[in-house]
Amino acid sequence: MRFSRIFLVAGLLSGAILLGAAGISMTAPQYTIEELRQLYSSGDPSKWPAPDLDSATRIGFRDIGKLDRPSYPDYNPYSKEKEVLGRTLFYDPRMSKSLQLSCASCHDPELGWGDGRRVSYGHNRQTGKRNAMTLFNVGFYKHFFWDGRATTLEQQAVFPVQDKVEMAQTLTQMEANIKAIPEYAVMFKDAFGDAAVTVGRIQYAIATFERSIVSNSSRFDKFVTGSSELLSDEEVKGLHLFRTRARCINCHNTPLFSDNQFHNDGQALYGSKMEDFGHYHLSGKQEDIGAFRTPSLREVGQTGPWMHHGNFPTLRDVVExxxxxxxSPIQKFVQVDESKRPVPSPVLRKLNLDKEELHALEAFLxxxxxxxxxPAPPALPGMN
Structure with a gap:
């Protein structure tokens, strides 16, 4: 009997170790909604309940919380004049080949700095294959676009200009178009010290403006810094689920609500006409097939439709x-390259949340x- 007890205890311990390694809490304490409200609104994240984290997430983990403002790089410091110039260029359709499309055509502040479409219209009404990402808090990212093809905001600024489906313009002609507008000379002088119009300065100005697009005063931000009554009981429950049983925190962490990493969330649409391998097209690594950058969840309520392909029309679709x-996707009788079959992230697991919990999670988001x-569009130089 003594030995059987030893084996039973050993078995239970080994099982607990395995579950713990998988990120499953064996002794998660139970809290009332009022207790959760007091903990989360205390202004001290160290008092918050422990998050449900996978082992890989624990490395360098930063929790969600109040978002500050982005910093500006030493090579492109902030100035009000540069921001004003960048904002004007952002709205100017003369940056495009057709002289009809601007950055704001796909990133409209009235539509959450996106365009509200599944995929955007570009040059000659062509459509892209990915949803236009919001520019909210874009200054906090380390990689840009869904696939991470740009590594600085300055570099990002001219990718759409050159894309044949988007603005279809050459950088040389873009520069010439802006240079031909006399009023811009004054704005460039104010921003850079002289009137020279260059591609690089256009990039720097637009990036400076884009870093000013910040959302950091949500009810969540105010709640976690002491305004304890700003969230309903349901929203508090959703916040706790977000960090624990719903496991959202494993990818949507830090005050940005994004880990700035790439993950395969099972939406590569393998074998379909909309197949998209994401970051793999840049890295060439097998593990990156179907991986896309984790989007921030800030302002998620107004940045639909959702996912890189825009196929999810409601936020509830995403949560479910x-x-x-x-x-597993519906199997289709099509010929596919098995060597490129995407392997979804192990972070994804069946959660078994009930309808009430799903509603609470959506309410928190x-x-x-x-x-x-x-803001209203600025007056454009040389246009009455």
Missing amino acids: YYNLGNP KTLTTQVRK
Whole structure:
């Protein structure tokens, strides 16, 4: 009997170790909603309940919280004049070949700095294959676009200009178009000290403007810094689920609500006409097939439709998809390259959240949306 007890205890311990390694808490304490409210609104994240993290996430983990403002790089410091110039260029359709499309055509502040479409219209009404990402808080990212093809905001600024499907313009002609507008000379002099118009200065000005697009005063931000009554009981429950049983925190962490990494969330649409391997097209690494950059969840309530392909029309669709834990796609009788079959991230697991919990999670996500200022387009130089 003594030995059987030893084996039983050993077995239980080994099982607990395995579950712990998988990120499953064996002794998660139970809290009332009022206790959770007091902990999360204490202004001290060290008092928060422990998050449900996988071992890989624990390395360098930063929790969600109040977002500050982005910093500006030493090579492109902030100035008000540069921001004003960048904002004007952002709205100017003369940056494009057709003279009809501007950056704001796909990144409209009235539409959450996106365009509200599944995929965007570009030059000659061509459509791209990915959803236009919001520019909210873009200054906090380390990689840009869904696939991470740009590594600085300055570099990012001219990718759409040159894309044949988007603005279809050469950088040489873009520079010439802006240089031909006399009023811009004054703006470039104010921003850079002289009137020279160059591609590099256009990039720097647009990037400076884009870093000013910040959302950091949501109800969530105010709640976690002491305004304990700003979230409903349901929203508090959703916040706790987000960090624990729903496991969202494993990818959507840091005050940005993004880990700035690439993950395969099972949406490569392998073998379909919309197949997209994401970051793999840049890295060439097998493990990056179907991996896309983790988007921030700030302002997620107004940045739909969702996912890189824009196929999820409601936020509830997204929540329910992840609750299913990356269900196997419908098998189609098509010829596919098996060597490139995407392997979804192990972070994805069936969650078994009930309808009430899903509703609470969705309610919390909407606390990240603010009534941000939606600026009117600026007057464009040389256009009456």
